[in-house]
Amino acid sequence: MEHTSNKITEQSSLHDHLEKRSTLELLKGINQEDKKIADAVALAIPQIEQLVEALVARYDKGGRLFYIGAGTSGRLGILDASEIPPTFGMPHDRVIGIIAGGDGAIRKAVENAEDDTKQAWKDLKAFNINSNDVLVGIAASGTTPYVLGGIADAKAHGILTAGITNNPGSPLAHHTHIPIAINVGPEFVTGSTRMKSGTSQKLALNMISTAFMIRVGRVKGNKMVDMQLSNNKLVDRGTRYLVEALNLEYEQAEAALKKYGSVREAIQNLK
Template identity: 60%
Template sequence: MSDKNKFTLSITESPSRFKDLEKMEVADLIRSINEEDAKVHIAVKEALPQIEQLIVRIIDRMKQGGRLFYLGAGTSGRLGVLDASELPPTFGVPDTLVIGLIAGGDVALRKAVEDAEDDPHMAWEELKKYNISKLDTVIGIAASGTTPYVIGGIRKARKNGILTGCITCNPDSDIARVAEFPIEAIVGPEFITGSTRLKAGTAQKMILNMITTTLMIKLGKVKGNKMVNMQLNNRKLINRGTHMLMEELSLDQETAQDLLIRYGSVKKAIDGYNKSRRQ
């Protein structure tokens, strides 16, 4: 067989090291899954220098008004949308600051959309609808590193002078060769062969947490270790904000809650209270 026709199995598609899963007891199944999950932390730790390089460059752009876009398909796409959707309530930022795009559109969040990930042109067409610019950043999320939807979007974004990164779980993948700042978390074969919703998905989620949490801290959305810009969407969050103010300003509960409701966020309440004390 010629080299051209050879099929090389990627790590994410390699056979599981476990056999006859259907014959295993529940205790053995969950212990084995847990043992595999323990490898994710190590893989992500080894990728920390790559993660840092990308974050530092995103910070500079965001401070100038840039945005962050995620591109993904299937599990990877859902993780990007999830991460982006959690930022407004947690940090009080607009939902236009970090935007997750998934192959097949929002319907793909719940159901698989056939062939959507195989279109290498669709991602860029979707990015153009947001008037993407050179201040923005695009991160492609693809466990295999071969998803055409993601690779096509990253390739076109980089060609247009936009900062690009990727999160993948295969070394020397197609997407890593296209992205300017690749992040490779090599977690090994999955517990169920090829099921990248497992270790690969966990690694991707951990890295996304690192990226956006660090960005929000560096953009001033956290004070000390508190979410001082969180949206007050329910009683639990109002109570949390009230206790933050009680601790920060040495206020009683009633005064702290009144202050929080009046200003609408912990940060604004602290700033308003300190300003009134200085006058």
């Protein structure tokens, strides 16, 4: 049995007797802890920068970004990957999130899935992962066997690896090419890494994928010019982008958006 006393993510909360606290006291305590998260993420920006630069360098070769994780960490990777096509108009196979236990584990925990050291590589091989790609393992503890096994196998096949963890001294931090270690301190509820650790991972993933997409040209100015126009809200947003960019009346912009199918195409054809 692994010792957890030296894991920051398992250290006892700075708050105690939670069951005796009022709702307001609980909410203020959680918020007090949450205020620490962005500053902790800021300390990892040099490593996040290194990862984004590596992704950009591989992009024109068809390089993809893979996330692997278990539980909350796996779900966050899938969430980030799933938002890239609608936000940036990218194909679904350029950023891929994989969770231990398969897609069924997104909604319901799959028993022992995270303890299999060989399954991650099997999951990755199904996508024909190769040396142009980048693999990011996500694990608050930094000790998840599923993630560590996938990282080890990827490294053995010449694939660049990064790890997002909330334990700076963990195996994931030691065994990835680019360790992104975010020390948010003990959780409000001891060991509940869906809280501060999970939030810090979400912030880091936002930074990674958004900066990556901007660097490869999927944003113009500050606008999502390649977003999928999949509902009325997004059509309206795209129309307003064109009103601003081309000095059109709303109805003209809406017609142009429908004609050309994207903000980018409309701007290129009408400017």
